[in-house]
Each structure stands twice: as structure tokens, then as C-alpha cells.
Amino acid sequence: SQTIHQWPATLVQPVGSPLSLECTVEGTSNPNLYWYRQAAGRGLQLLFYSVGIGQISSEVPQNLSASRPQDRQFILSSKKLLLSDSGFYLCAWSAGQTGNTIYFGEGSWLTVV
């Protein structure tokens, strides 16, 4: 069966520090991968999606970046965090065809202080 894991689960970082959130998917190959952000327990904002290794599309211009060094690995990064980067970050995957079910990871709480 397929599983998705992301870490760390909770992170408190000072303004201006770097960020790295990691996500891995097991039990499937060539998945579509996504990073969403959710503020204050409300709607999900799509940040990045990837249809293959090294292929990253950004939905919202900001100081975050994403990379996909391996087929089932998706990394969200920042060189310098802002207070506004605080939120609940969710990694997700789908089987590759649009409209398929999206499966979410456990989420990572980021607080920038």
C-alpha cells in the first residue's frame, strides 16, 4: 500500500533562518507531488506541484522553493523565513492523472518567531 510521510511535524524557526521540509512517498512510482499551505485551519493554498523529477511548477510567487531530487521525494525550502510563512504545510501525492484522489501527509506546523 502507498504511504506518505513528511517531517518534521513541528518546527519553530526565527525570522531570517532557513527552512527545509521533507516529504517521501512509498508504494507508488512517478506520482504527482504537491505542497499546500493552510493558514489558521482554513482553506488549502497550492504552493508547488511536480509531475516528475526536476519538474516544479510554482503557483504563488514567494520566498519558498521546492525541489524533487528523486521520484518520490519532495522538499520545500526557504533561504530566509518571514513571519508570514507561518502555517500548516501539507505534502500530498496523486497517481498522476488529474482528477485522481490526492492523499495528504500528516502535515508540518511551522511557526516563525
Next chain:
Amino acid sequence: TQLLEQSPQFLSIQEGENLTVYCNSSSVFSSLQWYRQEPGEGPVLLVTVVTGGEVKKLKRLTFQFGDARKDSSLHITAAQPGDTGLYLCAGDSGYALNFGKGTSLLVTP
């Protein structure tokens, strides 16, 4: 970006009551999905609707996709405290899912 509007934003009811939440858009979607999310966790898929006018039932939950595939509703019969959570609708935008802001439901005993 295709926008999905959900209403109401917040709903607080007592156990045993019925409720309906709505998801509306001006765009046509090839499919629409409903998720439920509990605090501190990722959303979990409840149902996918594909055909205009489609009705799907999941125990006490009834999902309907509008004839024009622009809107959807979720009806819960005899709500229970375990139904508490954030209900999100999401539409297929062609490369990812676009989510509404959700309806936060609280069911008190």
C-alpha cells in the same frame, strides 16, 4: 484560478440535527471531491463526484453534484459529535485540486 466558495463558514449544531453545506463556483469542473480534516491532521477524502446530477451516499452523508457541474452539496443526517471537523470541497483544475476555504462543523452532545 477557479474559485470555490463554501458556505456556511462555521456551523455549530446539536447531536441529532441535520445540516447541509454548500460548495459553489462559476467554473465547470470535471470532478469534485469532498474531504474532511481534523485539527492537526491532513485532509482525508470522503467522496469524488464526476457526473452532473450525481448523488452519492456514505452512511449518513449524502453528496450531490450539480447538473452543470459547478456546485455541490453535502447533507448530514442526524449529526454526531464524531462528524466534527473541517469539510473541504476541491475541484479538479487540470493539474491539481483547488480547494475551497471549508466549512468548520461543531457537533455538540
